[in-house]
Amino acid sequence: MNNQKAKHLITKFLTHQASIADLDELEIWLQDPKNEHLFNSYVQTNYAVEFEMRQFEANDLKRNLQELMVEEKTTIRLKKWRQVISYAAAAVFAGLLVTGYFLKDDIFNKNIETTPRIVNNNIEVGSNKATLTLEDGSQINLEKGTSYQMHNAKSNGEKIEYIAEEGNKTKLANNILTIPRGGMFHLVLADKTEVWLNSESQLKYPVNFIKGDTRKVELVYGEGYFVVSPSTEQEGSKFIVSNQFQEIEVLGTEFNIKAYKNEKNIYTTLVEGKVSVSTVTTKIVLEPSQQANLNLNDDSIDIATVNVDSEISWKNGDFSFRRKPLGEIMKVLSRWYDIDVNFEVPELEKALFNGALGRDQNIEDILNTIKNFGIIKDYEIINKTILLK
Known part of the structure; x- marks a missing residue:
C-alpha cells in the first residue's frame, strides 16, 4: 500500500467512514514499524488534535489506535445500519475527532486532485502587538522585539506590566490597550491581576488602584482572559469588569469574556472561583465550568456547562472548535x-x-x-x- 492510500485510510478511520476491509488493510500497514513515523507525522501535521491530547507517547498511540480499530470493527458489525458511528473511548484518540457534514469518498478524492488558486x-500569522493610549491621548506601539518603559510600567513587546505606586491616590489615571486584528497581548495590572487580550480587543484600566476601593476595568470590546488578584490581598476590594451591556463582579477568580463588536452574544466563561454577571434586568451567579450567554437582542441570559479548556484555548496558542459552524x-x-x-x-x-x-x-x-x-x-x-x- 502506497503512502497516499494509507493517508486516505487514516482519514476514513478518524471520521468513522472506514469499512471493515479498510480497517484490516490499515492494521496490516501499521504492523510495519517503518510506517509508524509516517502515521504519527501525518496525523499531527495534517489533522486537528484536541490540544489537551497532544502530549502522548508513540507506542501508546499505536497501541490505542489498534484497540480502537478493534472496537470500530465490532461496532460496524453490530450497527451496519448507522452511517456515522458515535462512541467515546478513554484512550488517547478520544480527543481526535474531526468531522464534516459532507465527507464522502468522492469528495475526499476531489480534494486531493484539486489545487487551490x-x-x-x-497573509501572516498573528503575533504579539498592541497600541497603548496614555491618559494624555498619546499613543505607543508595542510589538514583539521592541521594549518600552516609563516610571510605572514596562513592556518587552509581549507583555506590559504596571507597578503599584505607594500612597492612597484620590484620582485615577486610565490607559487603554488596543489589540488589532492579527494580534494579542498580555497585561499585568498594578494589583497583579493578569489579562490576556485576544485579537481585535480593547481594555480601559487604571494605571494604579486606590486601596480599599473597588477595582474596575472596562472591556470596551473583544475577548479577554482574566486572572484576578484576590480581594484578600487588596484590602478586601472587589474587582469588576464592565462593558456597555453587562458588569461582572469577582472576588478572586479566573474567567474569560468574549464581547466582540457587531455580534449579538456576549459569552462569560468561569474557570475558577465565582462571579456574578449583571445586566439592567438580570443578575446570575456562575460556578466553575459554566458559561453565561447574554443575548443582546432580548437581554436574556442562558447558562450552560462547557469545556473550559476549549473555550480558553486561544490563550494557550490553539484554536479549539467543538462542533462549531x-x-x-x-x-x-x-x-x-x-x-x-x-x-x-x-x-x-x-x-x-x-x-x-x-x-x-x-x-x-x-x-x-x-x-x-x-x-x-x-x-x-x-x-x-x-x-x-
Whole structure:
C-alpha cells in the first residue's frame, strides 16, 4: 500500500467512514514499524488534535489506535445500519475527532486532485502587538522585539506590566490597550491581576488602584482572559469588569469574556472561583465550568456547562472548535490572520468542524486541514481575501 492510500485510510478511520476491509488493510500497514513515523507525522501535521491530547507517547498511540480499530470493527458489525458511528473511548484518540457534514469518498478524492488558486498570498500569522493610549491621548506601539518603559510600567513587546505606586491616590489615571486584528497581548495590572487580550480587543484600566476601593476595568470590546488578584490581598476590594451591556463582579477568580463588536452574544466563561454577571434586568451567579450567554437582542441570559479548556484555548496558542459552524470558525480565523473570508455556497457556513489547530500554523495549512476532511471542496487566496468553495 502506497503512502497516499494509507493517508486516505487514516482519514476514513478518524471520521468513522472506514469499512471493515479498510480497517484490516490499515492494521496490516501499521504492523510495519517503518510506517509508524509516517502515521504519527501525518496525523499531527495534517489533522486537528484536541490540544489537551497532544502530549502522548508513540507506542501508546499505536497501541490505542489498534484497540480502537478493534472496537470500530465490532461496532460496524453490530450497527451496519448507522452511517456515522458515535462512541467515546478513554484512550488517547478520544480527543481526535474531526468531522464534516459532507465527507464522502468522492469528495475526499476531489480534494486531493484539486489545487487551490493562490494569488499574492501575503497573509501572516498573528503575533504579539498592541497600541497603548496614555491618559494624555498619546499613543505607543508595542510589538514583539521592541521594549518600552516609563516610571510605572514596562513592556518587552509581549507583555506590559504596571507597578503599584505607594500612597492612597484620590484620582485615577486610565490607559487603554488596543489589540488589532492579527494580534494579542498580555497585561499585568498594578494589583497583579493578569489579562490576556485576544485579537481585535480593547481594555480601559487604571494605571494604579486606590486601596480599599473597588477595582474596575472596562472591556470596551473583544475577548479577554482574566486572572484576578484576590480581594484578600487588596484590602478586601472587589474587582469588576464592565462593558456597555453587562458588569461582572469577582472576588478572586479566573474567567474569560468574549464581547466582540457587531455580534449579538456576549459569552462569560468561569474557570475558577465565582462571579456574578449583571445586566439592567438580570443578575446570575456562575460556578466553575459554566458559561453565561447574554443575548443582546432580548437581554436574556442562558447558562450552560462547557469545556473550559476549549473555550480558553486561544490563550494557550490553539484554536479549539467543538462542533462549531464553519461560518463561526472563519470569524475567529479572520481576526487572528487579519483576513476577509467569503463563501461561494452560503450553506457551507453551517458545516460543522470538531477539533483543534495551532495558532502558529500558516493559513494554508489550516485551510488544507479543513479541505482534507471534506468540509470544503477547495479555496482561493487572493491577497488577504479567502474564498471557500
